Amino acid sequence: MNGYVAPAIHYAETGFIVAENQYQYRADLLQQLEGKTNFAQYFGAMKAGENFKQPELADTLKRIAAQGPNDFYQGKTAQLLVAEMQRGKGLITMEDLAAYRAGWREALVTPWQDKQLISAPPPSSGGIALAQLLGLKQRRSSDFHGVTHNSSQYVHLIAELEKRVYADRAEYLGDPGFVKVPQQQLLDSNYLDQRAKEINPLNISATKAIKPGLEGYHTTHFSILDKHGNAVSNTYTLNLDFGSGVVVQGAGFLLNNEMDDFSAKPGVPNVFGVVGNDANAIAPGKRMLSSMTPSLLVKDNQVELVVGTPGGSTIITSIFQVITNLFDFDMPLQQAVAAARFHHQLLPKDQITMEPYSPLSAEVQQQLKKKGYKLHTQGWNLGDVQAIQVTATTVKAAADPRSRGVAKVIQY
Numbered sequence: 001m002n003g004y005v006a007p008a009i010h011y012a013e014t015g016f017i018v019a020e021n022q023y024q025y026r027a028d029l030l031q032q033l034e035g036k037t038n039f040a041q042y043f044g045a046m047k048a049g050e051n052f053k054q055p056e057l058a059d060t061l062k063r064i065a066a067q068g069p070n071d072f073y074q075g076k077t078a079q080l081l082v083a084e085m086q087r088g089k090g091l092i093t094m095e096d097l098a099a100y101r102a103g104w105r106e107a108l109v110t111p112w113q114d115k116q117l118i119s120a121p122p123p124s125s126g127g128i129a130l131a132q133l134l135g136l137k138q139r140r141s142s143d144f145h146g147v148t149h150n151s152s153q154y155v156h157l158i159a160e161l162e163k164r165v166y167a168d169r170a171e172y173l174g175d176p177g178f179v180k181v182p183q184q185q186l187l188d189s190n191y192l193d194q195r196a197k198e199i200n201p202l203n204i205s206a207t208k209a210i211k212p213g214l215e216g217y218h219t220t221h222f223s224i225l226d227k228h229g230n231a232v233s234n235t236y237t238l239n240l241d242f243g244s245g246v247v248v249q250g251a252g253f254l255l256n257n258e259m260d261d262f263s264a265k266p267g268v269p270n271v272f273g274v275v276g277n278d279a280n281a282i283a284p285g286k287r288m289l290s291s292m293t294p295s296l297l298v299k300d301n302q303v304e305l306v307v308g309t310p311g312g313s314t315i316i317t318s319i320f321q322v323i324t325n326l327f328d329f330d331m332p333l334q335q336a337v338a339a340a341r342f343h344h345q346l347l348p349k350d351q352i353t354m355e356p357y358s359p360l361s362a363e364v365q366q367q368l369k370k371k372g373y374k375l376h377t378q379g380w381n382l383g384d385v386q387a388i389q390v391t392a393t394t395v396k397a398a399a400d401p402r403s404r405g406v407a408k409v410i411q412y
């Protein structure tokens with residue numbers, strides 16, 4: 001049996017203690033689903049602070065440990081999954097599963113300041129968008145001179161960068177197996193120079209005028225660094241909390257609702273309010289456009305930062321803000337992760353999204369409104385960042401105070 005799966009089998013079999021917010025997400029989904037799926041049958045008994053077991057999932061993991069991917073794509077687990085599809089009038093067949101291949105992708109590597117940024121390539125938009133944001137901010141650094149962190153001018157300048165980056169995301173990004181993603185052009189230094197020139201440091205650029213620049217709920221993140229300096233930045237997703245709320249009967253695992261990351265129709269926003277065109281339209285076998293941005297900053301072959309977060313389309317701007325907090329504002333890691341965040345993604349027009357955890361100050365909100373922005377506080381926080389920073393003398397780890405992640409540095 002493959003020993004790597006043993007800890008997961010252990011927790012599925014003997015259970016784990018349910019956290020308060022996990023229980024709350026479950027309660028919200030139960031209410032929303034109104035009994036339309038088998039979610040209650042599997043998760044109805046879950047209680048905060050009590051042990052929760054998943055025996056069918058334990059059996060599934062045991063099969064996978066013993067038989068590897070074959071079980072999932074062609075064996076008993078595949079049969080259970082397809083049976084669940086048929087019960088729910090889903091589309092996935094045994095042939096689809098047998099034909100599925102996990103893709104190996106080259107990481108996106110770009111220079112930033114005196115470092116290398118290593119992040120997620122398409123079909124995530126995260127790496128390209130983060131590299132654009134960092135590149136644009138660097139090019140407009142004189143505008144940021146003397147601008148206080150999270151002041152209204154700061155929020156405005158960042159929103160100006162973000163609206164352009166999300167305009168490119170909507171137009172160009174999608175599964176590279178289906179569309180030609182112009183990655184090099186989007187990160188090209190001359191292109192970013194041009195794009196940076198469009199930014200209006202004083203007033204909101206009209207949303208309608210922001211064109212793509214070239215011609216023409218619960219995810220999990222962990223960051224790890226070992227004693228040798230090897231790093232893993234891993235974000236993985238079912239899309240929203242508990243995915244579609246459908247459990248594969250007999251196999252005990254949830255089906256995701258990742259289809260929402262496709263653009264269902266040109267210009268129609270998904271659950272995160274982001275829009276897209278043909279590049280991210282649905283097609284058989286195509287992968288949807290993600291925003292996941294698991295990232296590393298590396299200098300002279302040494303990892304300086306391991307970082308990532310959940311948060312749908314706000315993942316990109318959360319990671320961007322943490323990096324700028326660290327390297328442009330010299331904040332200590334924990335402060336950089338904890339600092340109030342905000343978000344702008346082209347649409348809704350001129351909307352700055354804030355978070356319940358730490359809204360912008362009343363004064364900054366007032367100034368932004370005067371400028372013409374609409375302020376919106378969404379029901380959930382902007383991300384749940386997990387970060388590790390390595391300096392010449394120390395290793396620091398920080399878990400976002402917005403949620404219940406834990407950061408630990410273990411001494412050898």
Ligand code: DON
Nearest residue numbers: 217218219239290291311312
């Ligand atoms: O891949 C994506 O961009 C989305 N499926 C991520 C969803 C997410 O982060 C929800 N969690 N808060």
